[in-house]
Amino acid sequence: MPDPRDLSVCNLLLEICQAIARTPDELLIGTEWHEEGASLTIHARRDDLTQIIGTYGITIEAIRALIRGIGMKSGRRYSVYVEQ
Numbered sequence: 001m002p003d004p005r006d007l008s009v010c011n012l013l014l015e016i017c018q019a020i021a022r023t024p025d026e027l028l029i030g031t032e033w034h035e036e037g038a039s040l041t042i043h044a045r046r047d048d049l050t051q052i053i054g055t056y057g058i059t060i061e062a063i064r065a066l067i068r069g070i071g072m073k074s075g076r077r078y079s080v081y082v083e084q
Helices: 004-020 046-053 055-074
Strands: 028-033 037-043 077-083
Touching: 004 028, 004 037, 004 046, 004 055, 004 077, 046 055, 046 077, 055 077
Parallel strands: 037 077
Antiparallel strands: 028 037
16 A cells, blocks of 8 residues: 555656646556555657756756655655656
8 A cells, every 4th residue: 555645745746747748548557565665757759758858867867866865854765767
């Protein structure tokens, strides 16, 4: 059973990625729950992934830093992955 904090982080990641993507309806966040947190995987179309990753990976690194920071503040551990 996921912690309620994990669900809110997953929803936040979905909202951020939907704001960036050109086709937000085709975006999906896969989750794998762990005792100490969750692994979040972004599934999207190729052109949306290029927008989410950004030039030289700057955008996805900023997203990962934000999610990690939320996890540190709440005592949880989150990792963000990108997959086609």
